[in-house]
Amino acid sequence: MASREWALSTRVAARFALAVSLLFALWTQVAGAYTASLVSPSNWLLELRAAPVEIFWNGEACLVGLAADNGSRQVFQLQGDDLAYVNLVAALAILAAIPGLSLRRRAIWGLGVAAVLWATHVVTLYGGTCAAVSAYLSSAPGSEISLGGFALADGGDTLEELIGRWSAWGSPALILAVSVMAFPRGIWRGAHASGA
Amino acid sequence: MLSAISHRLASLASLWGHSSRARFCILFGAYVLALGWLFERWEMAFARFYLLPVSHVATASLNLLGLEARLEVGALAQGFCDIVLPSITLHIIHECTGIFTLFMFLAAVFAFPASLTARLAGAALGSAAFFAYSSVRLAFLGVVGHVAPDWVWVIHVWLMILINLGFALCLWLTWVSRVRRHG
Numbered sequence: 001m002a003s004r005e006w007a008l009s010t011r012v013a014a015r016f017a018l019a020v021s022l023l024f025a026l027w028t029q030v031a032g033a034y035t036a037s038l039v040s041p042s043n044w045l046l047e048l049r050a051a052p053v054e055i056f057w058n059g060e061a062c063l064v065g066l067a068a069d070n071g072s073r074q075v076f077q078l079q080g081d082d083l084a085y086v087n088l089v090a091a092l093a094i095l096a097a098i099p100g101l102s103l104r105r106r107a108i109w110g111l112g113v114a115a116v117l118w119a120t121h122v123v124t125l126y127g128g129t130c131a132a133v134s135a136y137l138s139s140a141p142g143s144e145i146s147l148g149g150f151a152l153a154d155g156g157d158t159l160e161e162l163i164g165r166w167s168a169w170g171s172p173a174l175i176l177a178v179s180v181m182a183f184p185r186g187i188w189r190g191a192h193a194s195g196a
Numbered sequence: 197m198l199s200a201i202s203h204r205l206a207s208l209a210s211l212w213g214h215s216s217r218a219r220f221c222i223l224f225g226a227y228v229l230a231l232g233w234l235f236e237r238w239e240m241a242f243a244r245f246y247l248l249p250v251s252h253v254a255t256a257s258l259n260l261l262g263l264e265a266r267l268e269v270g271a272l273a274q275g276f277c278d279i280v281l282p283s284i285t286l287h288i289i290h291e292c293t294g295i296f297t298l299f300m301f302l303a304a305v306f307a308f309p310a311s312l313t314a315r316l317a318g319a320a321l322g323s324a325a326f327f328a329y330s331s332v333r334l335a336f337l338g339v340v341g342h343v344a345p346d347w348v349w350v351i352h353v354w355l356m357i358l359i360n361l362g363f364a365l366c367l368w369l370t371w372v373s374r375v376r377r378h379g
Contacts, residue, residue, distance in 0.1 A: 005377070009370040016362040024358065086353060090361045097362070165232075168296045172361055173228045176300050179365060180224075181217055187372060 008099065016097035023089045023096075034085060035062060038118070042125040055129055064129055066136070076136055084124055084167055088117045091175045100184045109182040113175070120171065124163055131160040220307045227303035235299070242295060243275050250293045250327060251277050254334035261335075263342050279334070284341035284348065292334065297360040298326040304368050310375045318371040325367055333359075 036057040046053050052067040055078075062078040091113045095106055235242060251267055258265035258281065268278040279286040290296070305318040333355050340351045 005370050005373040008373055009366045012369055013362070013366045016366065020354075020358050020362065024354065086357050087361075090358045093358070094362060094365055097365075168291060169228060169232050169299075172297060172300050173225070173303070175361055176304060176364065177221055177224055180220060180304065180368075187376070 012097050012099060015099075016093055019096035020089065020093040023093050024086075027086065027089050031085070032057075032059065034088075038085075038122050038125045041122045042129065045122070045126040046129070051130075053129065053133055055125065062125070064132060064136075066133065074136070076132070078125075078128060078132055084128075084171075085117075085121050087171050087175060088114060088121075091117060091178065094175065094179045095182060098179065098182055098184075100186065101182065105182070109178070113178050116174070116178070117171075120166075120174070124166065127159050127163050131163065134159070216309060219309070223307035224303050227306050228300065231299040231303060235295075239275060239290075240273070242290065243272055246295055246327075247275075247288065247290060247293050248272060248277065250330045250334065251279060251288050253327075253331035254288075254338065255279050257331065257335035258338045261339065263338065265338060279338060281338055281342050284338075284345055286334065286338055286341060288334065292356065294326060294330045294333070294356075294360050294363075297364045298323065298330075300361075301326065301364040301368055304364075305371060308368075308372060308375070314375045314378075318375070322367055322371065326363075329363055 039055050039057045039062070042055050046055070054065045054067075056063040056065060056075075063075055064078060066074040066076075068074065092110055095101075095110050095113065098106070101109075248269065251269075255265045255267040258279070264282055266280050268280055271277060276287060276289045279288060286292075301322050302319050305322060306315055308315075310318075337348065337351060337355060341348045
């Protein structure tokens, strides 16, 4: 009996390993384009707050440009943002590995989870930029950079903490919850009989 | 107004009773929040009773492989320790031990409709499996750091972010299949 369960998990693990290998190889090719796709909506969110800050994608990394009151322009690079987006690969690989799911349902769930994660990545880039601006201004020599009293830099530490918690808890929890939701109905059958 | 509210509540209760998925999602979210609170509250205990033993086992495994690893625990109070190898130092923080993914697994086990005994057994066996997996993963990262330091970053991303969730899901699926078969 137990061998059946192990056979199922081995099959799922093998499919997951194959999917994650292929998707990660693909990811190394498209990661730049994916990050670039986050820039415009994140800038739009910054514009909503009339922030004198703009995010750029230079083909290799995200840069943040700050327009100070005195007309000067400061540019610095965001760190580690690309690492946060790789969970998309994990989510899609899990969906590819789920047993007994039709191709159509797999595609629908895949598109859904990709859209949700893309939205969270936009918010993460926006929040990460606000936190980075805060850290940059607090470390700027003499803090002579003024952003016209703009409150973007306030609460940078809290924002960074929130983003850290989202990466550690929220994002994996979301992926696991969506994956379990995507499981075929069969997995829930019989659950009530033994349910607490 | 009151009848509309009671009708809504009745609909929600009906959904709770009939939709295993909705119930799972709500309970899963609640358990994740509870475990997050527990972790924040007793982070030091998790460092002492999970991060440290995992690092110890990984260091011992690396020594068994003849890599002359040693564990620096001086900074454990700050929530990390270091596995020092001749060619590289691995800075071990909570994320490296896969503890957050273990919490996701535990939340998924407790949220699934099964008997308390089955849930407790799943949590205990799953935690042991995660402990072993995390130790092996850290030891493997140490071997990669020793043999091919340039590959540490790629392997780090693979092992820490990508494989963790897959491992948790496979483990959960094994448990669910067993629960469904044996009750």
